[in-house]
Amino acid sequence: MKDLLVFDKGGSYLKVAYFAAGNLEWIKMIPVTDAGFSTEEEDSKSEKSLGISRLKKFLEGKLDLELSNVEMKLVQEFPSSILEKMGINGVYETMGGDRVCDILGAVLKMKLEESFIIVDAGTAITVDVVVAVREKSGFFSYKGGNILPGLAYVSNFFKGHRLLANFLSDQLGISDKNALLGMTTEWQVNWGYIASICAYINFLMKKFKVMNVIFTGGDGAKLYNFYKKFYLSKCNEEDSFISCEPYLGIWGVYLYYFN
Numbered sequence: 001m002k003d004l005l006v007f008d009k010g011g012s013y014l015k016v017a018y019f020a021a022g023n024l025e026w027i028k029m030i031p032v033t034d035a036g037f038s039t040e041e042e043d044s045k046s047e048k049s050l051g052i053s054r055l056k057k058f059l060e061g062k063l064d065l066e067l068s069n070v071e072m073k074l075v076q077e078f079p080s081s082i083l084e085k086m087g088i089n090g091v092y093e094t095m096g097g098d099r100v101c102d103i104l105g106a107v108l109k110m111k112l113e114e115s116f117i118i119v120d121a122g123t124a125i126t127v128d129v130v131v132a133v134r135e136k137s138g139f140f141s142y143k144g145g146n147i148l149p150g151l152a153y154v155s156n157f158f159k160g161h162r163l164l165a166n167f168l169s170d171q172l173g174i175s176d177k178n179a180l181l182g183m184t185t186e187w188q189v190n191w192g193y194i195a196s197i198c199a200y201i202n203f204l205m206k207k208f209k210v211m212n213v214i215f216t217g218g219d220g221a222k223l224y225n226f227y228k229k230f231y232l233s234k235c236n237e238e239d240s241f242i243s244c245e246p247y248l249g250i251w252g253v254y255l256y257y258f259n
Contacts, residue, residue, distance in 0.1 A: 003065075006253045007055060008075040008098065010218070011123030012152070014055075017250045018065070022258070027247060073253050075101045082256070083142070088130065090142035099126055099145070104252030105245065106130070106214055108259055113138065116212035117204055118248070121219040123150045125197065129208055143208060146200075151219050154193050197223070198231035205240075212241045216248035 008015040014030045055074075056067055078097035088103065102118045110116075115131040128145035149157075182188035201213060215224035224244040232242060245251070 003070045004254060004257065005065075005067075005070050005072045006075065006250045007072070008101075008250055010098075011150075013218070015247070015250065016059075017247065017254075018063075018070075019254050019258075024247075024251075024254075027250070071257075073257070075249050075253060078104075078253070087136070087139040088142060089140075090144075096126075098122075098249050099128055101249035101252040101256075102126075102214075102216060103128065103130060103142075104256050105216075105248035105250075106252075107140070108255035109245065109248065109251040110212075110214060110243070112212055114212055115140075115208060115210045116214060117201065117208075117210050119197075119201065119213065119215045119220070119223065120217040120248075121150065121215065121223045122217040123153070124148065125150050125217075125219075125223075127200070127204070129204055129210065131208055131210070148197065151223075194223075194226065195231075198227050201227065202231060213243070214248060215242075215244045216246055218246075220244055220246055 003021075004019040006015075006017040006019070008017075009032065012032060014032050016028045016030060018025045018027075056072070059065075059067060074097075076097040078100045080091040080093060080095040080100055083091045083100060083103055086104075086107065088107070091100075098120065099118075102120055106112050106116055106118060113132065115129075118126075118128045118130070120126045120128075125148040126145060127148070129143040130140050131143050133139040133141055182191050204210065205213065213227075215221070215227070221244050224242070228242055232240065
């Protein structure tokens with residue numbers, strides 16, 4: 001089995017994951033500007049392909065690896081057609097590779113056989129709903145999703161208020177679930193946005209009868225902890241499987257090629 005480097009280019013950071021002999025050895029976070037990417041880079045197939053060659057050049061001498069002996073995959077290059085081949089229908093042609101790989105990770109790493117929702121909280125927050133096809137075991141139907149501004153983006157919009165990610169961590173120590181209404185402007189700005197995301201997740205769970213929700217991405221763990229504490233509906237708590245896998249898409253790439 002050849003070693004594998006998986007690259008996941010986000011809006012702020014490039015994740016580099018190294019798999020050897022079937023094990024995840026390490027993950028490094030590199031600012032996109034340091035990796036030779038422009039944050040305004042045109043999102044086209046040719047630009048993505050050029051990304052691998054730039055990454056090889058950037059990584060030469062920086063890692064204790066012989067890159068010629070390592071397979072390299074870029075998450076953003078994964079086409080949605082891969083999902084159709086795996087029995088997941090309804091996906092659209094221009095779906096981002098990061099979301100494609102998240103779904104791969106849910107099916108191959110989490111081994112989900114029932115319907116699920118993926119919440120990827122990065123530079124943007126993406127929400128995708130995938131429903132199991134009852135008549136065919138192992139088959140799924142992609143119902144759609146939405147893209148929301150990420151926590152850092154909203155924090156920058158409301159200048160003068162604490163970063164939402166830090167605010168989320170601070171509030172986890174609160175024991176009173178009735179404390180969801182703010183008594184300061186800062187509280188109301190931050191919780192107002194977070195509450196809309198959490199309430200939306202609950203709405204989708206009810207509408208599509210989904211009990212599995214996976215949080216991932218750079219801010220995924222904080223949003224996951226907050227959601228479980230304050231917004232997971234009591235009536236669904238025992239039946240729901242709410243989890244967090246920060247590197248869901250990266251695992252999806254690895255398992256797709258080497259499972």
